[in-house]
Amino acid sequence: MTIKNETKEETPVLNVRNIKKYFPIKGGVFKRTVGQLKAVDDISLSINQGETLGIVGESGSGKSTLGRVILKLLDATEGTILYKDANITSMKRNQFRPYRRNMQMVFQDPFGSLNSKMSVAELVEEPLLVQTSLSKKERQAKAIEFIEKVGLRAEDRLKYPHEFSGGQRQRISIARALITNPEFVVCDEPVSALDISIQAQVLNLMKDLQEELGLTYLFIAHDLSVVKHISDRVAVMYLGKIVEIAPTSKLFQEPAHPYTQALLSSIPTLTKKKADEPAIKLKGDIPSPANPPSGCAFRTRCPFAHERCEKEVPSLAAVGTEHEVSCHLHHD
Amino acid sequence: MTQQAVLQVDNLKTYFHLEEGKTAKAVDDISFKISPGETVALVGESGSGKSISALSIMQLINKPGRIEGGKITLNGKDITNYNAKQMTKIRGNDIAMIFQEPMTALNPVFTIGNQITEIVRKHKNMSRQEAHRHAIHLLKLVGLSRAEEIMKEFPHQLSGGMRQRVMIAMAISCDPMLLIADEPTTALDVTIQAQILDLMNEMKERFQMALLLITHDVGVVSQYADRVMVMYGGQIVEEATVDVLLESPKHPYTQGLLDSLPMVDKDVNRLGTIKGTVPPAYDFPSGCRFSTRCPHVMEKCHSQNPSLSTSDSEHHVRCHLYPSEVKE
Incomplete structure (x- = not known):
């Protein structure tokens, strides 16, 4: 309980309450809505200043989808998004513009997310052109500053994206996201398209920049080892819901949800061997979010599923300090 | 050996x-x-x-x-x-091969059954019926319990994991x-x-x-x-x-x-890194190909590409740091 009071004093940068994003499924001759795809289904979370929350x-x-809804690249179906104290959920484009410079995004694909007809200098400068009233000279000076900050050379600014490798392009994307001095950055699989040695360079760069600029990250990835490396807290998602959220070390040492346990045991590691203790292996595929199972969405693959799981949707509740899990095994 | x-x-x-x-x-x-x-x-x-x-x-x-x-x-x-x-x-x-992306390796306009039976008929001279039975057997072998139905389905109807199972079934169909x-x-x-x-x-x-x-x-x-x-x-x-x-x-x-x-x-807290990037295959540095990124680079490395040592029959390495591998 004390933890809750503490977090209240320190206003979170981002506070998401019961957010939902449903996509209509159209069918039939008249393209009527025949169902809802619940991509994000009732998620609440908050992120503090300077923290990295991994998803x-x-x-x-x-x-x-969650990352995009938070940045208002998609409109939420329900729920509220508070940025500091401002409710940005239903703001119009013009109202939201001043917030946009504080909330930026780095995308996965460094090939698709940069306009190939613009030089590096133009790419990095562009957000300033839209967001600020700086003069051309000031913009150029700032662009050079950020190009160097992300580890590229100032001479490179006249080159075009195709002249760079994947890792260097991701550096350009990062410079572009950070040039407006945002406080909050959503990183959607920023290193999954990169080779291992390059991935390490970019992860280190992101950590350094976080310290230097006091950034708050929402770090989305499928690779648990990457998430573990960069995050302070981790939330595990399954079919549109958070099934477990905890400080990183806790989640990896004492995973409480069977899905988290299975995820952790299915990652091949250097120390684990073929013959080692039988890992929890999941059967089957993740069900379609258009047609999720009744009750607990994970029950079709869960080795501990019982009658109650079929009927009742478990809710996220505390099992320890800052550790919440959504599973009937842990709550009566 | x-x-x-x-x-x-x-x-x-x-x-x-x-x-x-x-x-x-x-x-x-x-x-x-x-x-x-x-x-x-x-x-x-x-x-x-x-x-x-x-x-x-x-x-x-x-x-x-x-x-x-x-x-x-x-x-x-x-x-x-x-x-x-x-x-x-x-x-x-x-020799059989399995690729990274099963969707591009499978033909989207033929059913799974079609694609498996084609292979076994070609390589094993089976009749249509035998091939059909063999295909179902293979699909069951790779853990697809709905084998009969999957035979009639198209690749896009399967999930990524199921497609890769089909690829494995195809790969082992002729006992490579x-x-x-x-x-x-x-x-x-x-x-x-x-x-x-x-x-x-x-x-x-x-x-x-x-x-x-x-x-x-x-x-x-x-x-x-x-x-x-x-x-x-x-x-x-x-x-x-x-x-x-x-x-x-x-x-x-x-x-x-x-x-x-x-x-x-x-x-x-920090990951180790290798500086720089992999050089393109048409522009390798002279000498050791890793010399431009190596933290232990020596003069010799720029002029001479080391050969793979064979003195230790279990552990081979291509690096000037281990000249003749006399002792472990």
């Missing part, structure tokens, strides 16, 4:  | 002759062998030449690429100079002695990845196949491979059994690669 989940879990 | 190798590759070279007169040495003088029942992993980053090595073994190299030299021996037979017709018999029958898997689980989620890797391992043991596993994921290697070869710049830079390689990597590239991995069972 992990398999494909179809809704983690990318 | 006395056992005959399923596959032996000697001094294989595959070059791509690009416009502007450049030559990309994608695979440059690699040699290795695989014994029956053994899993050998080929590890490297993109551009290291690992996929081209596999395609060269299958003789699936197209212009402007060309196999420039070397010898490929399959079960004692030299298949290096086989023509297209002879190779067609080898592929599928003796060698299975080449090129990043078989990279496109899959972790929980599905574990299922597929276990299945491949099970099939390997059941049919006593040799498995060449191409991957960039060192975690996968540590759990499923017996031996590892690390590729960099078209060459094998280090080769050893899994345990030896992971515990005492010798080559600075292998060391750098292992340090740069974030791992669930490792707690570090």
Whole structure:
């Protein structure tokens, strides 16, 4: 309980309450709505200043949709998004513009997210052109500052994206996201398209910049080892819901939800061997979010599923300090 | 060691002759062998030449690429100079391959049943009915319980993991002695990845196949491979059994690669990095190909490309730091 009071004093940068994002499923001759795809289904979370919250989940879990809804790239179906004290949920474009510079995004694909017809300098400068009233000279100076900050050379600014490798392009994306001095950055699989040695360079860069600029990250990834490395807290998503959220070390040492346990045991590691203790292996595929199972969404793959799981949807509740889990095994 | 190798590759070279007169040495003088029942992993980053090595073994190299030299021996037979017709018999029958993206490897306009029966009828001379029965048997073998229904379905109706199971069923349909898997689980989620890797391992043991596993994921290697070869710049830079390689990597590239991995069972504040990027295959530095990124670079490295040491028969390394490997 004391924890709750503490977090209240320290106003979170972002506070998301009961957010939902449903996509209509159209069918029939007249393209009527025949169902709802619940991509994000009643999620609440908050992120404090300077913190990194990692979101992990398999494909179809809704983690990318959540990131997009938070940044208002998609409109939420229900719920509220508070940025500091401002309710940004239903703001119009013009109202939201001043907030946009504080909330930026780094995308997965460094090939698709940069306009190939713009030089590096133009790419990095562009957000300033839209967001600020700086003069051309000031903009250029700032662009050079950020190009160097992300580890590229100032001479490179006249080159075009195709002249760079994937890792360097991701550096350009990062410079572009950070040039407006945002406080909050959503990183959607920022390193999953990169080779291992390059991935390490970019992760280190993101950590350094976080310290230097006091950034707050929402870090979305499917790779648990990457998430573990960069996050302070981790939320695990399954079919549009958070099934477990805890400080990183706690989640990896004492995972409480069977899904988290299975995820952790299915990652091949360097120390684990074939013959080691039988890992919890999940049967089957993740069900379609358009047609999720009744009750607990995970019950079709859960080795501990019982009668209650079929009927009752478990809710997220505390099992320890800052550790919440949504599973009937832990709550009566 | 006395056992005959399923596959032996000697001094294989595959070059791509690009416009502007450049030559990309994608695979440059690699040699290795695989014994029956053994899993050998080929590890490297993109551009290291690992996929081209596999395609060269299958003789699936197209212009402007060309196999420039070397010898490929399959079960004692030299298949290096086989023509297209002879190779067609080898592929599928003796060597099968599984690719990263099962959606592009399967034909979207034919049913799963169609695609499996086509292979077994071609290679095994089965009648339509026999082929149908064999196909259902294979699908059940790879853990697809709805085999009869899946026979009538199209690839887009299956999930990624199921498609990869179908690919495995197709690969083992003609009892190959060698299975080449090129990043078989990279496109899959972790929980599905574990299922597929276990299945491949099970099939390997059941049919006593040799498995060449191409991957960039060192975690996968540590759990499923017996031996590892690390590729960099078209060459094998280090080769050893899994345990030896992971515990005492010798080559600075292998060391750098292992340090740069974030791992669930490792707690570090900063990841190790290898500076710079992999040089393109048409523009390797002179001397050692890793010299531009190596933290231990010496003068010698710029002028002379080290050769793969063979003094230690279990642990080979291509680096000037280990001159003659007199003692461990």
